[in-house]
Amino acid sequence: MRELKILGVVIFFTLVVYIGVEPFAHSQMHPHVAPANFNFQEESIDYATEEVKKAEEKLDEAKSNNKNVEIAENQLKADKKLLDSTTTFWNEIAKIDLSKGDATKGAETFMNAGCVGCHGIKSQGMPSPMDDATASASFGVVPPDLSTAGKLYDGTFLAALIKDPVKALKVEHKFSETKPHPMPQFFGLGGDMNQELADIVAYLKSIAPKTLKDEEVFENACQRCHDIKYAKRFSNTEKGALANYMGSTPPDLSMMIRSKGKDYLQTFINNPQKQLHGTAMPRVGLTKESQEQVINFLEDTGDRKKEERESLGMKVVGFMIIFTILAYLWKVKIWREVH
Amino acid sequence: MAEIRKAEGIGDWFDQRLATKKLTKVLMTEYWIPKNINFLWAMGVVLVVLFTILIISGIFLLMYYKPDVKLAFDSVNYTIMQEVEYGWLWRHMHGVAASAIFLVIYIHMFTGIYYGSYKKGREMIWLTGMALFGMFSAEAFSGYMLPWGQMSYWAAQVITNLFGGIPVIGDALVIWIRGDFAVADPTLTRFFMLHVLLLPLVIIVLIVVHFYSLRIPHVNNQESEDIDFDKESDKYLAGNKKESKVVPFWPVFLSKDFFVSGAFLVFYFYLTFYHFDFAMDPINFEPANPMKTPAHIYPEWYFLWSYEVLRGFFFDVGPMAAMDIGLAAFGFANVIFMVFPFLDRDPNVAPAHRRPKFKIWFWLLLIDMIVLTVYGKLPPMGINTYIGFVAAVSFILLFVALPFITKCDAKHTGGVK
Structure with missing residues (x-):
């Protein structure tokens, strides 16, 4: 029938436009990145390897154009160096046997290592040593209370973080010997350092709650820097100090779920550098479960009506289908008279 | 003065005063449309349906929207999308209809080009149609600015800047349009005025003229046959409905349009509820930030x-x-x-x-x-x-x-x- 043929033509061209403008163009604008990996050793080394590969391609391109060759060479050199140090660092971390961690000893090590000079553990009756304003002024960002750290973060990541925050957090581009990270590296208390690290992690895990609500995960993992005003939650770090520390005020996260979408957030939170190279945001080391909870919270805040939308949608589309069938029957009846 | 007698019913009462029976004939039951048409001839009515959706949803949005750079983003994304009962529904319907209406406008336009429905007396239909296209474009552009997201701001910046290319008056014109040296609060407020008042008024007037311009040259048909509408309508009225080459607007033509509109609305509501990103770009859910240029505009x-x-x-x-x-x-x-x-x-x-x-x-x-x-x-x-x-x-x-x-x-x- 002629009408169906015409309909076919209209649908065909509409689809071509849609596919070209949406999935195709977007795939070109936002290059594909590897999925989130919660094995942080693998993730770190894979990412650094990927960067070296990219720098090599850039250098080849620069050479063939004979433009900016020196810049590309330096970039490659820097990326190779980063890959080396990353591999060395994570191979060291791999030697730590977390299963041998002793929580009781860990508590002692934790006290002796001076962690409480900056961190509080409210659940154990240890409040933060400084109020928020003083802490903001001293560190740029309020140091986290560690009551929930054992639950939120991956154990191996925690050990890596204590050993060398800059490497674990992937903020090598921001800190150096002349501009050190506010949290100092842990060089051990004189015993077997790997055992000491395992003990501290075991201690943090032993005091962590078994479950946390989505918003508690957000509060502990994100809210020291980010506001989320639609959930009426605001960062406890003083704004000016934070902007100074991070380079700019970290964005409010109220609508992040609609502006970035789940897939982007999954890879971004797992390793911010992968999606936004050079960002000041650290890789925070959330476990898969905690990250899911953060994303759930973002969805509850920024897309609160999702369920209502999806269930109402069925009804409205259903209604329109019935309307269309009735309209068709009426049309057939009317046109029978004239055809 | 007309002779007014005691009315036989409410219909008669109005007929004596407003000639409603005659009006119905002129506009509906004796407004003749060629019989030899396909579903592409229903696009006009689909457009009317979409425009109605835009007006109704727009009125609801207008009750809570705040045209101020400090308030706009939150009034849309918090007040309307979260606080107001079904506010999200009106916004989704508005945003998706604004995009869908352009799809139908393009289909409508290419139908006209394909069947040659713009010449030999039909020039005014084409000209008013193209004027409508221009006004809808302005309406879409001004509306896109209102949520004051990243792309609202940057698209406004880029597009208003284009006027700077006009020789001699360019630079002054850009400032005049923006009401400021850069896109800012006065820009938002004046585009709000254009979007909810001036442009819709012009569009409604143009639609009326567009419809009226169809009356004299009549609607074209699939074979571009030159139909004697007087002869064919006489046949129809005499009862030779099958022989006549024309049908009345109501109920025959519209019965087909209702079906086509229904089918289109199934598609439209599917998009509204489940597939809206193409019309409501995620990047616009990020608040406008003059200090941060998006990677792609x-x-x-x-x-x-x-x-x-x-x-x-x-x-x-x-x-x-x-x-x-x-x-x-x-x-x-x-x-x-x-x-x-x-x-x-x-x-x-x-x-x-x-x-x-x-x-x-x-x-x-x-x-x-x-x-x-x-x-x-x-x-x-x-x-x-x-x-x-x-x-x-x-x-x-x-x-x-x-x-x-x-x-x-x-x-x-x-x-x-």
């Missing part, structure tokens, strides 16, 4: 083809800067459809498949505009820039060739029937 899909004509010319030619050539081409693209009836030199009305050269021209134009649309969104890098350039030049050449092609067709067919 692009207009909504329905402006991409003319945007690509603008951007296609990426190199200077002699003393002409690339930007100025692009602007001139962009201006050309935006007015050339307006004069379409006068570029077609074939005096006869016929569907494209009966016009040998025009047929090829038609499909080339459609394909070229789709290429422009897709490349208007792709990042302008490497091969993309060249494809965009070729497509932009082709677009202009197609229109330069149109008078010759149609003249040639007229000669060869010796006036098609």
Whole structure:
């Protein structure tokens, strides 16, 4: 029938436009990145390897154009160096046997290592040593209370973080010997350092709650820097100090779920550098479960009506289908008279 | 004065005062439409349905929207989307209808071009239609600014900047349009006024004129047959409904339109609830930030083809800067459809498949505009820039060739029937 043929033509061209403008163009604008990996050793080394590969391609391109060759060479050199140090660092971390961690000893090590000079553990009756304003002024960002750290973060990541925050957090581009990270590296208390690290992690895990609500995960993992005003939650770090520390005020996260979408957030939170190279945001080391909870919270805040939308949608589309069938029957009846 | 007698009922009471029976005949039951049509003839009514959805949803949104740079984003994304009962529904309906209406406008437009429904007395239909296209474009652009997201701001910045390319008055004009040196609060408030008052008023007036301009030359039909409407309508009224080549607007024509509109609305509501990102770009859920330029700035899909004509010319030619050539081409693209009836030199009305050269021209134009649309969104890098350039030049050449092609067709067919 002629009408169906015409309909076919209209649908065909509409689809071509849609596919070209949406999935195709977007795939070109936002290059594909590897999925989130919660094995942080693998993730770190894979990412650094990927960067070296990219720098090599850039250098080849620069050479063939004979433009900016020196810049590309330096970039490659820097990326190779980063890959080396990353591999060395994570191979060291791999030697730590977390299963041998002793929580009781860990508590002692934790006290002796001076962690409480900056961190509080409210659940154990240890409040933060400084109020928020003083802490903001001293560190740029309020140091986290560690009551929930054992639950939120991956154990191996925690050990890596204590050993060398800059490497674990992937903020090598921001800190150096002349501009050190506010949290100092842990060089051990004189015993077997790997055992000491395992003990501290075991201690943090032993005091962590078994479950946390989505918003508690957000509060502990994100809210020291980010506001989320639609959930009426605001960062406890003083704004000016934070902007100074991070380079700019970290964005409010109220609508992040609609502006970035789940897939982007999954890879971004797992390793911010992968999606936004050079960002000041650290890789925070959330476990898969905690990250899911953060994303759930973002969805509850920024897309609160999702369920209502999806269930109402069925009804409205259903209604329109019935309307269309009735309209068709009426049309057939009317046109029978004239055809 | 009319003779007023005691009314026999409420209908009669109104008829004596407003001639409602006569009016119904003129507008509905004795407004004649050709019988030989397909579903593409229903696009006009689909557009009316979508425009009605836009007005109704717009009125609801207007109750909570705040046209102030400090409040706009939250009034949309918090108050309307979260606090107001079903506010999200009105916003989704509004946003998706605004995009869907352009799809139907383009189908409507290409139908007119294909069947030659813009000439031999139908020029005013085409001209008012193109004026409507222009006003809808302005309406879409001003509406897109209101949520004050990243793309609202940056698209406004880029598009208002285009007026700076106009010789002599350009710079002053840009400031006059913005109401400030950069896109800022006064810009938002005045585009709000345009979006909710001036432009809708102009659109409604244009729609009335568009409908009225159909009355004298009548609606075209699938075979472009010249129908004697008086003779055919007499046949119909005499009861020879099957023989007559025309049908009344109500109920016959509209019964088909209700079905087509229903089918389209199934699709539309599916998009509204489940597939809205194409019309409500995620990047606009990020608040406007004049300090942070997005990696890619692009207009909504329905402006991409003319945007690509603008951007296609990426190199200077002699003393002409690339930007100025692009602007001139962009201006050309935006007015050339307006004069379409006068570029077609074939005096006869016929569907494209009966016009040998025009047929090829038609499909080339459609394909070229789709290429422009897709490349208007792709990042302008490497091969993309060249494809965009070729497509932009082709677009202009197609229109330069149109008078010759149609003249040639007229000669060869010796006036098609």
